[in-house]
Structures are given as structure tokens and as C-alpha cells.
Amino acid sequence: MKSILITGGAGFIGSHVVRRFVQNYPNYHVYNLDALTYAGNLENIKDIENESNYTFLKGDIVDEVFINEIFEKYQFEGVLHLAAESHVDRSITDPLAFVKTNIIGTVNLLNAFKKLWKDNFDGKRFYHISTDEVYGSLGETGLFTETTPYDPNSPYSASKASSDHFVRAYGETYGLPYVLTNCSNNYGPFHFPEKLIPLFINNIINKKPLPVYGDGNYTRDWLFVKDHAVAIDLVFHKGKNHETYNIGGFNEWKNIDLVRLLCEKMDEKLGRPEGESAKLITFVKDRPGHDLRYAIDASKINAELGWKPSVTFEEGLKQTIDWYLDNTQWLNNITSGEYAKYYEKQY
Numbered sequence: 001m002k003s004i005l006i007t008g009g010a011g012f013i014g015s016h017v018v019r020r021f022v023q024n025y026p027n028y029h030v031y032n033l034d035a036l037t038y039a040g041n042l043e044n045i046k047d048i049e050n051e052s053n054y055t056f057l058k059g060d061i062v063d064e065v066f067i068n069e070i071f072e073k074y075q076f077e078g079v080l081h082l083a084a085e086s087h088v089d090r091s092i093t094d095p096l097a098f099v100k101t102n103i104i105g106t107v108n109l110l111n112a113f114k115k116l117w118k119d120n121f122d123g124k125r126f127y128h129i130s131t132d133e134v135y136g137s138l139g140e141t142g143l144f145t146e147t148t149p150y151d152p153n154s155p156y157s158a159s160k161a162s163s164d165h166f167v168r169a170y171g172e173t174y175g176l177p178y179v180l181t182n183c184s185n186n187y188g189p190f191h192f193p194e195k196l197i198p199l200f201i202n203n204i205i206n207k208k209p210l211p212v213y214g215d216g217n218y219t220r221d222w223l224f225v226k227d228h229a230v231a232i233d234l235v236f237h238k239g240k241n242h243e244t245y246n247i248g249g250f251n252e253w254k255n256i257d258l259v260r261l262l263c264e265k266m267d268e269k270l271g272r273p274e275g276e277s278a279k280l281i282t283f284v285k286d287r288p289g290h291d292l293r294y295a296i297d298a299s300k301i302n303a304e305l306g307w308k309p310s311v312t313f314e315e316g317l318k319q320t321i322d323w324y325l326d327n328t329q330w331l332n333n334i335t336s337g338e339y340a341k342y343y344e345k346q347y
């Protein structure tokens with residue numbers, strides 16, 4: 001049985017990747033390593049916790065001794081690294097936490113992997129999951145390709161850019177077999193409600209203001225999280241060593257248009273009069289260093305690995321809204337307590 005490490009598997013995207021790997025690959029033993037920060041939640045993977053090919057490991061990737069111990073003990077042949085501090089706003093108030101987890105944590109994993117397999121990298125793979133935010137901001141036109149120069153603007157994207165560079169450098173310097181992907185904004189079930197789509201779904205349910213940064217004209221590309229998990233599966237198994245692939249939804253939205261669409265769909269779903277939720281839209285002071293537009297050219301992964309999104313935005317958004325309305329307890333557990341205090345300070 002092949003021993004696979006997935007980091008950050010109690011988070012949003014990681015939980016979908018862990019579930020997919022546990023269910024689709026009975027010949028793998030999947031170890032899910034997660035520190036269970038505010039963003040980690042074992043409820044996200046409750047349905048697979050008793051599977052015989054699954055083990056949860058609670059631990060911090062910044063802890064070098066612990067990381068070396070588990071690599072030695074479980075002999076991970078494949079690593080899918082998703083653990084990260086992931087929220088841009090938090091990176092503005094506490095950049096050092098992002099340096100620790102996203103940079104030092106990644107280097108700890110690279111070192112442990114190298115130490116374990118340096119005499120025989122054959123059949124081994126280190127997969128680093130990253131973001132399109134490393135490329136900085138686009139103007140009104142153009143797309144990020146795999147060769148777009150890095151130009152990060154937030155402490156979050158700077159820390160992810162740095163971790164990407166370390167992964168590539170370990171490939172060049174030590175021959176470490178890596179693959180790397182940079183993906184656009186994900187949405188879907190189990191998304192922590194500090195992020196735009198779940199935050200606004202929750203606020204609409206509770207008739208709370210919908211805080212839109214600046215003039216709302218920031219543009220993002222959105223991808224349904226399960227389609228990202230399919231792409232990750234494909235790149236892990238079929239991607240070429242030392243290659244980067246961009247992953248995107250071919251689905252650009254200005255924030256304000258997306259918020260209006262969400263309001264419309266939620267009004268329909270909740271049986272509220274047309275236009276009621278849109279009255280909650282409130283423009284708030286802009287985020288410093290806010291990137292105007294991100295958009296991905298995902299033609300390489302399409303041409304080389306045959307991947308493209310399977311779900312339309314209409315369908316993905318419907319599934320997402322339905323999931324949040326069916327899982328209000330999950331939402332309430334998160335939005336009470338510590339997160340409520342954090343949220344009050346933000347807006």
C-alpha cells in the first residue's frame with residue numbers, strides 16, 4: 001500500500017482532496033496532517049474518518065522535529081501539500097504567521113522528503129498546491145500563464161510565491177521530483193465563511209450587511225472546488241515532473257456582479273421578495289494592496305492532461321447555496337465563538 005501525505009486536509013480544498021483520494025484509491029493509505037487552526041475543522045471530513053485507508057495526524061508543519069519523525073515513521077512516497085494560512089486580510093494584520101506556515105512549513109516538508117528519499121526519488125512525488133495570486137494583478141485584459149513573472153502584492157501572496165520558489169529550487173538543486181499548480185478562487189461546500197461567497201450566503205441568511213470592498217469592480221475567476229480536486233488528482237498522477245500547471249474556471253466575475261447574482265439566487269431560494277437581499281450591499285473601505293483582476297489561462301492543463309471544469313457556475317453556485325442551507329449547524333458552529341469576535345473587528 002502506498003503511503004500518501006496530504007497536508008491541510010481539514011481545511012476547505014484539502015477536505016475535498018482527502019475525501020477523493022481515500023474513496024478512489026484503496027491502494028493508498030492517506031495520512032491527513034493538519035494543525036487544526038481556526039480554518040481546520042474535522043467536521044469537513046467526518047464521513048471518511050473511519051475508513052481503513054485513512055489516518056488523521058494532528059500537527060504543525062512548522063515543527064521540524066515532528067515533521068521529520070512522521071516522514072521517518074510513515075515513509076510518505078507522495079506528498080500533496082495544501083496546509084497554509086490562506087486568508088489575505090489576516091496576512092495584512094499578521095504577516096509573520098504566513099511566513100512561518102507558508103514558507104518555513106513548506107521548507108520543513110521539502111527537507112523531510114529530501115532526507116527520506118534522496119538516494120532514490122523514483123516513483124516519488126512532492127506536489128505543491130498554490131494560488132494565482134503569486135502573479136500579482138492584471139489590467140482589464142490578458143491572462144496569467146505558467147510563464148507570467150511573479151509579482152505578489154499581499155503578504156499572503158508573497159509567502160505563497162516564496163514557497164513556490166523553494167519548491168522549484170529544490171527541484172533544480174536536489175533533483176526533487178515536484179509538480180506545482182497555481183489555481184484561481186475556489187468556491188463550494190466547506191468553505192470557511194470569512195471568504196466572499198460563504199460569508200455573503202451566511203450574511204444574507206441572517207440579514208446582515210454585505211461588505212463589498214471599494215467600488216466592487218475587482219475581478220476574480222471562480223472554480224468549483226470539486227473540479228479543483230479532480231485537477232489535483234490528475235496532476236498528481238499524470239503531471240510531468242518539474243512542471244507547473246495553471247488551473248482556472250474560465251469564469252470571471254466582478255465582485256459586485258457576483259454579489260448581486262448571489263442576492264438574486266438567495267432571494268429565490270429563501271422565498272424573499274426580489275431585490276430584498278441586494279439592499280444589504282454595503283461598500284466598505286478598500287483592502288490595501290488590492291489586486292484589480294486575476295484571470296487564468298488554463299490551456300496547458302487542458303491540452304496536456306485533458307482537464308477542464310465539469311460544472312457550470314450556475315450549477316456550482318446552486319450546489320453551494322443548497323449545501324449551506326442544508327448545513328446551517330456547520331455554519332453556526334463556526335460563526336459563533338472566536339470567529340464572531342474576529343468578524344466584529346473587521347467590519
Ligand code: NAD
Nearest residue numbers: 008010011012013035036037039040060061083084185186
Ligand atoms: P484553508 O484555510 O481552508 O485550509 C488550510 C488548512 O491548513 C486548515 O485545515 C489549517 O488547519 C491547516 N493549517 C494551517 N496552518 C497549518 C500548519 N502550520 N500546520 C498544519 N496545518 C496547518 O485553505 P484552502 O482554501 O483550503 O487552501 C488550501 C491550499 O490551496 C492553500 O495552500 C492555498 O494557498 C491554496 N489555494 C487556495 C485557493 C482558494 O480559493 N481557497 C485557491 C488557490 C490555491
